[in-house]
Amino acid sequence: MPVAIVTGASRGLGFEVARSLSADGWDLAVDARDPAALGAAAEQLASVGVVRAIPGDVADPGHRADLVAAATELGGIDLLVNNASVLGPSPQPRLADYPLDVLAHVYAVNTLAPLALAQLALPQLRDRFGTIVNVTSDAAVESYEGWGGYGSSKAALEQVTNVLAVEEPIVHVYTFDPGDMRTQMHQEAFPDEDISDRPEPETVVPALRRLLFERPASGRYRAADLTAVTP
Numbered sequence: 001m002p003v004a005i006v007t008g009a010s011r012g013l014g015f016e017v018a019r020s021l022s023a024d025g026w027d028l029a030v031d032a033r034d035p036a037a038l039g040a041a042a043e044q045l046a047s048v049g050v051v052r053a054i055p056g057d058v059a060d061p062g063h064r065a066d067l068v069a070a071a072t073e074l075g076g077i078d079l080l081v082n083n084a085s086v087l088g089p090s091p092q093p094r095l096a097d098y099p100l101d102v103l104a105h106v107y108a109v110n111t112l113a114p115l116a117l118a119q120l121a122l123p124q125l126r127d128r129f130g131t132i133v134n135v136t137s138d139a140a141v142e143s144y145e146g147w148g149g150y151g152s153s154k155a156a157l158e159q160v161t162n163v164l165a166v167e168e169p170i171v172h173v174y175t176f177d178p179g180d181m182r183t184q185m186h187q188e189a190f191p192d193e194d195i196s197d198r199p200e201p202e203t204v205v206p207a208l209r210r211l212l213f214e215r216p217a218s219g220r221y222r223a224a225d226l227t228a229v230t231p
Contacts, residue, residue: 001027001049003074005067005121007058007113008084009045010037013135013178013201017081020205022047029071031084033057050074058084058113059105068120077124079212082114083135085150092146103149110153115160122168131172131212134161136220138177158220165218174211175220178204 004021008014010032018030018041027049032038035055042053052070056063071077088106089099114134118125125132139151140158158175165173178201207226 001025001075002078003027003029003071003076004079004081005029005031005071005077005117006081006083007031007067007117010034010041013204014081014083015041015045016202016205017083017208018045018051019047020209021079022049022051025049026079027074028052029054029067029074031056031058031063031067057109058082058117059108061116064113064117064120068117071121072124076128077121078128078130079133080117080121080125080130081133081135082117083133084113085110085135085154088149092150094146095148098149106149106153107156110150111156111160114157115164118164122171125171126168129170129172131174131215132161132164133174133176133208133211134158136161136175136177138179140177161220171218172211172215173218176208176211177220177222178208179223 004026006014006018006028009018009030018028022028022045025048028045029052030038030042030045031054038053038055042051045051052074054063054067054070056066058064086106086109088102118132124130134157136158137151137154139147140154144151161173161175204223207223210226211221
């Protein structure tokens with residue numbers, strides 16, 4: 001069975017990606033900050049393969065080591081999906097007022113943690129010609145007022161991903177922009193807005209599956225530009 005690490009898998013896109021992989025027979029090591037929510041998600045995820053649920057924060061080096069160790073025990077890492085993110089303050093503050101200690105945590109989770117997990121996983125990913133998917137946002141490339149913290153952390157993640165792709169030519173390295181979705185994080189970003197018109201995260205999974213199964217050249221891909229694929 002192939003093995004994947006999926007971070008932030010207790011809800012939203014992370015959960016839907018993990019559920020799709022599990023249905024295909026993948027073994028999974030998944031995480032989330034809330035142990036109860038992760039446990040409930042793991043009960044739903046064990047479709048065909050094995051699911052190891054490791055609660056914790058990806059900004060914690062010990063947790064990252066535990067997550068990689070769990071995937072290694074399952075047989076070795078074929079896929080790393082860096083989906084876990086934090087928004088920062090809600091509502092989003094202007095950069096002139098952004099608390100720098102909070103901004104440092106946003107970068108620790110959204111930029112540094114994905115790279116740190118990639119560093120731990122790369123020896124196995126190289127051996128298995130594996131794949132890294134770093135989930136990004138249009139806020140990384142557009143200048144939205146109030147999105148300077150989250151957006152710049154994702155912009156930094158994208159450049160890290162670009163360079164990593166050049167440095168690791170035998171590993172497929174993608175940034176994946178799912179677009180707006182009806183998620184808890186999106187609601188936190190717009191606390192007073194009705195976001196029921198946004199698509200559910202599960203609608204984005206077919207686009208991500210195209211990356212995983214067709215394995216195009218490393219790079220940045222938007223869900224809106226990808227079509228569904230049946231492997």
